Structures are given as C-alpha cells and as structure tokens.
Amino acid sequence: MSRIVVIGAGLGGLAAAVRLAAAGRDVTVVEAGRTPGGCCGTASLGEYRFDTGPSVLTMPDVLADVFAAAGEDLETWLPLRRLDPYYRLRYHDGSHLDVVAGEEAMAEQVRALCGAAEADRYRRFRARLRELFAAEWPSFIDRDMTRLRGLVQPRALARLAAMGGFRRLDGLVRSHLTDHRLVKAHTFQALYVGLSPRQALGIYAVIAHMDTVGGVFFPRHGGMHAIPQAMAAVAEKAGARFRYGVRATRVETGHSGVSGVLLDTGERLPADHVVVAGDLPRAHAEGLLPAEARDWRLRHPRYSPSCLVLHFGLDRKLTGQAHHTLHFGREWDATFTALMAGRPQPDPNLLVTYPESDTAAAPAGHATLTVLEPAPNLxxxxxxxxxxxxLTDRLLGRLADLGYGDLSGAPRLAFDPPTWAGLGHSGGTPFALDHRFTQTAWFRPAGAARRVPGLHFAGMYTAPGVGVPPVLVSGRLAAERVLEASR
Known part of the structure; x- marks a missing residue:
C-alpha cells in the first residue's frame, strides 16, 4: 500500500486526504496548527468566536463531491443554507441592490434600481455569464493544468475568445451593462484574483456567475470553520491519521524520488508520495522542499493585495443587516489604481460580514461582525x-458613518499584512499569487515536481488558484495524480 503524507490540513490538503484515504491508501496528515482548517481558520476572544478565513462559500456541489468520494453525504455532515440575499450592495449615493436567487427575482431588483432597459440588458448578460461558465469550468478550472497539453484546447479557447473571455473584465461587463452600480456588482470580484477590473481578463466573470447566479451558502452550525472540521472527520473515518501541532521540516528524497518527511519532533515518516498543501514560496524558503523541486514560475512571484480585517464582538444584534454587505466608496478606478501600486485605497470598498445565524459564535443577545478592507501587501x-x-482609525470612523455605531470600544481582533505574514503567508497576503495571465493555469506553479517523482502540490498557489472551490479542485487533482502514479 502506498504511504502518503499530506502536509497541511487546509481545504486543499483535506480534499486530497479524503480521496486518498477513501481509495485505500495509507494517509497521514501533518498539520502545524492545533485544528484543521489552514486559511479557513477560527479565533476566539472571550465569549466571541470568529471565522478568520474565507467568508464566501459558492458552488457547494464541489464540496459535496469531496464527501461523496468517501461515500458520505454532505448534508449529513455539514448542512448548509443558501443566504438571502447573497449580498447586499450599498452605494455611496444611498441606493442599494440585493443580489437574490432566481433570474426573475434578480431582474426585478435591477429594474427597481436601474430601470427596465437595464433589466433587459442584465438578462442578456446573465445568459452570457452562464455561457462563459459552461465553457470555462470543465475545460480550464476543473481539470489538470499542470501539463501544457491541458492548455492547448483550440475549440474551447476559440469559444472563450468569441464570448469576450480574453478582453479585460471591465470592458466585457461594460459592453453589456450601462449602469455603474450594476457594473460594480459584476466587477468587484476581480479583487478575489488580486487584480483590478481593468487588469483582469474577462474569463474571471465566471466568479460573478458563481456568486451572483449560483448563490452563496453558509454552514447551519459552526460557521465556515465547520467545513474543514467536517472534512477532517470524514478523512479520519476513511482511515487517514492526523498529527496536529507537529511541523514538517523536510521532504526527503532518494534515488527514485520522495522517500519520507522529517518532523520537528525528530521523527521520520516514510512516504512514497507527499502532497504539500500550503504556502509554496515559504516552503521553498524554509527548506521544506528539496532544491530539485524549484519551479521557474516562482522566480518572480507577484502577490495579490492583502487586507486589513477587524473582527468585532457586539453587545447587541443589528436590525435588518444582511449576512454579506458590500459598501462601495465614491471612488472606483482610483481605489484600484492605489491598491495595485501598493498604496492604501483613498476611499476603500468594504466587505462587512454579519453571521447572525451562527448563534454559537456569541452570547445570547450578542453578535459578531467582521469588516474587511483590501490593503497593500508587504x-x-x-x-x-x-x-x-x-487605517484602523479611518475604518472605525467609516463604520460609524455607515450606521454601525461607535465600535472603538468593542472587543476586537485585528489582522493586517504583518499579522498575515506572521501566520505564514508570503508577501503578507492570505490571497497568494494574483491571477495575471502569467500566473494562471499552466503558468501557475505546477501541481507536481517534475524532477522529484512523488512530490505533489495543492492549495491556492497551484492551479486552479484562489477561492474555496478552486482549492478543493486542487486537492482532487493532487489525489488523482497520486493515484495514477501509484497504480
């Protein structure tokens, strides 16, 4: 039986571990933290508990597929609910747009805000988003891009080009929609891939499809951190062993490739395959990976912007507050220009998350609130x-102006770029490499070390890239490569 060590119990490592254990392999997961989750983490402050990683969950079918690989049902282990609205978008002029389920209901929201003509344009644009997603997901996201031949798909590329996938995202959206508020609703997602709407390619409109059409979900119990907890439990049930609070220090190699993993306890875990699911630049810099595993794609990494995140414990509930609220400032282009140049946004756009349904996260009658402001990386x-x-003082003032009250005295945790760096994120950003063309698909760090047989990678730093569904896909691809090589 192949012996496999997975380094890192984040979502990518867990997705690989579930599949490999379910396939009957001998799997050990080594995690430096005390709990599973990696970037999908949790933190407590007194009686308050916060999700410290992703707050937006889309495409639950991708997550369900991980559980199904082990013969398990997602709903049994991790019941989800669809948010309503998915987002509330608030604009500087006082208007707002709720992003809701269903084409008819959403078109009505657009009609009420922007008029009947824009609602008609929105319907056509929604159909284009669906076509882009159908062309892109199976061909370029949900498949192995570590081999160059995976990128050479003339028909799929031609189809994407014909639909505007290789135009700039901003231009693609503006060719369909005219109201600046609706344009913002479908281009702010460029920040998810670390770029401005004028830099990002139109192919990233699929992110707008994922969350504005496909929907945004949230665990019914335990917050976002319940996701890695459930995945780890399924992996253990399938036979995987977990070593928490232990750090892998070196992947060892022999004449035929990977041979084992050294731990900071002095132990050595024999291994025929190793899946490294973490921060790859740091793994190279700290000597975890052998020199032969170096990837030319990481010679000059370009990192995504970072963020300043404040987590607040509230002594009250908020009336009429959506789970996710985006507050857009007066500026738009200038905010992206500053951010991409390594400067703070002059008039930042904010993501406010209010997980009221996570009742165990705060005492009765209390709540938690998380505010994210995009910020330069290190x-x-x-x-x-x-x-x-x-920036913290400015953010507190902005929140007061937006109606959240004076939060300066509320219990809070803060995460800024130096904090992210201290948690092990290269460049001080939890969003890894940006998704410019030269860091996308085959041009992103490879999913396997060509010169080190048995060494594989998963997570944000390899293809498909950043975001919960892509990271889960990366874990599946890593598992498939291991199973193919160990037949």
Missing amino acids: RGRADWERLAPR
Missing part, C-alpha cells in the same frame, strides 16, 4: 507600524 513600501493604526 511588497510595497508602506510602513505598517504607522499605517495600521491610521
């Missing part, structure tokens, strides 16, 4: 020792 020239307090 590759810029910002002096974060001085900048962090200034």
